[in-house]
Amino acid sequence: MIVRDLTEIEALSVDVAGAKGVTKRVLISEVDGAPNFIMRQFSIRPGGNTPYHTHDWEHVIYVLSGAGQVKHSEGVHNLKAGGSALVLPNEEHGFVNTGDKPLVFLCSIPK
């Protein structure tokens, strides 16, 4: 069993093309022996966004704090604390902070 506090986990800048003001913490991963999926926490600063992109794996999302939107091919959904989302494999998506505080969410992916 592994238990850790958020403060133990380094926040890494996400420097991929199209990302603006995004940091990531890997909370639980295959390095810990997780058999099936990986849980990360993302923080997007006000005015920032993740890349608008697609890939062949899903995202399972839970919004911890802040306000924002997830853009997709057919429009946008608003996000706030307590919101959950499923981005299916190959769905275009991008997360945008539309508020004045960090938009913080969990994003789990398959291993």
Added chain:
Amino acid sequence: MIVRDLTEIEALSVDVAGAKGVTKRVLISEVDGAPNFIMRQFSIRPGGNTPYHTHDWEHVIYVLSGAGQVKHSEGVHNLKAGGSALVLPNEEHGFVNTGDKPLVFLCSIPK
């Protein structure tokens, strides 16, 4: 893409043997088309606990609010908001609310 607010999701009483004061919301699941894993939110009232048990799948945990402990075969770990945990397959575990507010956490499992 599915986006939903917590308030849209019914809280179900967990009435399995050994559970005390536990409710569950299924946030994202195979019903939504999730290919690999299921995200649930549990709330344990003060004085309550989940069963102390084991099974052959893992839990990936994120603590949203409250204070508690996860018991396992070798002792206990304290839990508080921002804490994450990995319970490996076949590890004995049970969650206990040791505080005076609900202990609320996400618990994801493989499909």
